[in-house]
Amino acid sequence: MSDLGDFTDFDPDDEGDPPTDGGQETTTGTSDGASDGAVDDSTDAGQDTEAPTDTAADPETTATTAASGPQEGSDGFEAVEVSPAGVDSGLGVVSATEGLRISEDSQETELRAYVTVENRSAVRIGKYLLVPYPDGERLFCRITALEYAQEFRADDATEIHARRAMRQDGIDEQDFKFVATLEPVAVLYSEGGELKRRMTDRVPKPETAVREATDTGEIKTGLKIPAEGVFLGHLAVGGETVRTAAEPPTIDYRLKDDYADGDPLVFRHTLVAGGTGSGKTHTAKNVLRQYLADGRTYPVADENREASPCLVMFDPQDEYAQLHDDNPDIDDAFARRLEREGVAYGGVEDTVAFVPEVAGASYAASDHRAEQVAFTVPFSMVHDNPWLIAGSSLNGNQYNALKHLLGRFRRQHGGDATYRQFTSFLDDPALREELDETGRVHEATFNAVKRRALGFDGIFDQDARPITDLVHEFVRAGGVSVVPTYHINNSRSTATVVLALAALLVDQKLSNDPDYPRIEETPLVLGLDEAHNFLAEADSVQGERIIGKFTEAAKQGRKERLGLFLVTQDPQDIAEPVFKQVNTTVVLNLGDEDAISAVNIPPSLEQKVPYMEKGQMVVYSPDNSEPVELVGLPECLTDHE
Ligand SMILES: Nc1ncnc2c1ncn2[C@@H]1O[C@H](COP(=O)(O)OP(=O)(O)OP(=O)(O)O)[C@@H](O)[C@H]1O
Ligand SMILES: [Mg+2]
Known part of the structure; x- marks a missing residue:
């Protein structure tokens, strides 16, 4: 660099700023304006001179020039000067021609690099670059636009030119x-020997060589990617993994999972959004598998110990019980690679399918070997959450009447009375009359409530153990409890079961005086595939209660160790208050414009989303790192069919 630097410093003066851009293309002293051939060669050589920065690429350029340029000799020294200095290869140099400014206001920042000929075909939008400062600090940046501009004033929109x-x-x-x-x-x-990052507060010098970032440490620091945490995938640009000289050459992206700096991100909630068939479930399983890795534990509230998390997964397509089984397609070589990179894989033995017993629905396990435990939702759970039987159309007045009726029923029949008892309780004309006469519940209101509440046959108190008796089996540190609902072909029954269980977990988690300390003390990841079916904004008491509960869960989950893991193809349908609590958004291919804008990611990521292939994703987790694009693992870490 130094020897060439001499020439660079020297030339402009020497040549007295020859024709056009002589300053930069020093060698063009040979008169640019001349014949085509002459221009080609002389400029070519000019590149070489400028290449103090580009040493690695130089020999090539020189060779090309030599091959195609009979006039090369006319440039004199260039060919010789260029080869030595063994510095990094570069893409080009910082250019101040159209402004060079780093500003507090990103709108006013102007940073451009001239890209040398031999690098042009390789540069891509999104690539990460480094621009050194003279004192060893480096500016880490991304390419956001690429353009051709004219070097010489010539009109290329003419017949002869064309x-x-x-x-x-x-x-x-x-x-x-x-x-x-x-x-x-x-x-x-x-x-202190450690690479750190700070906000961009200084401007690089003009003509500084710009090179591609290829060092794992520099890239991770530049993007603020934690060194440790839960593996999500490998850093990529335009679908290609970013390569480094290290082994492995890929850059692992991890999600913070300790208390060093705020709460682990798992308890600050995750959303996986993607169109149909984009790989949501594959991705979700791969991430969830990491939370079930041996040794991944979190402190237990008020106790001096740590516990592994329990994953409770609501599973509309009967796919997650396969977390129990190994993926037969993972061969030894792939397994070694995963081990080297600290990625957990293989079936989680402690996976149990909790199968809701619902009238008219029978579960035939599809392709998994997890144990199955049948359960039913006892009607007693409705006392804590009357909205479970409110349906989606009760108004506030009717909802109050429902609560009144439930209270009275409970006093008369006890907390464990069944749904069937409740329906005969409502069937009593004397009760209706009395409530009407005392002005407690108007007759019409009574009838409306009754109509709603009678539609839950076949859901409560079926022939299986009540889930409330199974809490210790259902919630196990380090275990996976999958609740398949595919066999229930009635959306109201499905929603009732899922919401009853979710409410139980959330209520117990957030309660100061829980009935089931087991839930309270176990770190919990509550997974909901096709989450839009349960968490849609709804204009009813029931909708309000559900959203309220999940919003509360999301807000408090941080400190209570309750993480929501939502998977959806319709993120635009998920109620805003819940959505707002999500810290980490993983977006796979999405075609729908409303869906894309709903996920609320930076525009640079947003525009990639419709083009992403299976396996590509963008991750927006502002408390974890800069926004990034990743490529997920091509194989599912557990069975997935
Ligand atoms: N990164 C990947 N590499 C290779 N194959 C993948 C990848 N991700 C998903 N697949 C495959 O694509 C198919 C669809 O994936 P998956 O079931 O995860 O999609 P989905 O978005 O959950 O679909 P649905 O909308 O039906 O729920 C599966 O066969 C899966 O194995
Ligand atoms: Mg799926």
């Missing part, structure tokens, strides 16, 4: 400037 161009293979790159617009991400600096 005809000539059509006869040629490609263009004369030297006739154009190729400029990359860069977005500064962070300044990297070393302190």
Whole structure:
């Protein structure tokens, strides 16, 4: 660099700023304006001179020049000067021609790099680059735009130009400037031997060589990716994993999972959104599998110990009980790779399918070997959550009447009385009359409530153990409890079962005086596939209660160790208050515009979403890292069919 630097410093003065852009293309002293051939070669050589920065690429350029450029000799020293200095290869240099400014206001930031000819075909929007400062600090940035601009003032929109161009293979790159617009991400600096980042607070010098970031440490620091945590995938740009010289050459993206700096992100909630068949379940299983890794534990409230989390997964397609089984497609080589990278894989032995017993629905386990335990929802659970039988159309007045009726029923028949008893209780004309006469519940209201409440036959108190008797089996540290609902082909029954169980978990988790301390003391990940079916904004008492409960769960979950893990193809349908509590959003391919804008990710990620192939995802987790694009693992870490 130094030897060439001499020439760079020296040339402009020396040549007295020869024709056009002589300053930069020093060698063009040979008169640019001349014949085509001459221009080609001289500019080509010019690149070489400028290449103090590009040493690695230089020999190549030189070779090309030599091969195609009979005039090379006319440039004199260039060919010789260029080869030595063994510095990093670069893509080009920072250009101040159209402004060079780092500003507090990102709108006013102007940072561009001139990209040298041989690098042009390789640069891509999204790539990560480094621009060094003279004192060793580096500006870490991303390419946000690429453009060709004219090098020489010539009109290429003319007949003669077009005809000539059509006869040629490609263009004369030297006739154009190729400029990359860069977005500064962070300044990297070393302190006490450790690489750190800070906000972009200084401007790089013009003509500084710009190189691609290829060092794992620099990239991870630049993007603020935690070194430890839950593995989500490998860093990528445009669907290609970012490669480094290290082994492995890929960069693992992890989600913070300790208390060093706020609460683990699992308890600050995750959303996986993607269109049909985009790989949501595959991705969800791979992430969830990491939470079930040996040794992953979280402190237990008020106790001096740590516990593994329990995953409770509501499973509309009967896919998650396969978490129990190994994926037969994972071969030894892939397994070694996973081990090297600290990625947990293989079936989780302690996976149990809790099968809701619902009249008219029988469960035939599809392709999994997990144990099955049948359960029923006891009507007694409705006392804590009357909205479970409110249906979706009771108004406030009617809901109060329902609560009144339930209270009275409980006093008369006890807390364990059944749904059938409740229906005969409502069937009593004397009761209706009395309530009407005393002005407690108007007759019409009574009838409306009764109509609603009678539609739950076959759901409560079926022939299986009540879930409330099974809490110790259902919630197990380190275990997976899957609740398949595919066999229930009635959406109201499904919603009632799912919401009853979710409410039980949430209520107990958040209660100061829980009936089931087991729930309270076990770190819990509550997974909901097709979450839009349960958490849609609804204009009814029931809808309000559900959303209220989940919002509360999400807000308090942080400190109570309750993480929501929502999977959906219709993120736009998930109620805003719940949505707002989600810290980590993983987005797979989404085609629907409303869905894309609903996930609320930065525009740079948003525009990639419709083009992503299976396995590609973008992750927006502002408390974890800069927004990134990843490629997920091609194999599911447990069975997935
Ligand atoms: N990263 C990936 N690499 C290779 N194959 C994948 C990847 N992700 C998913 N697949 C495969 O694509 C298919 C669909 O994936 P998956 O079931 O996860 O999609 P989904 O979004 O959950 O679909 P649905 O909308 O039906 O629920 C599966 O066969 C899965 O194995
Ligand atoms: Mg799925």
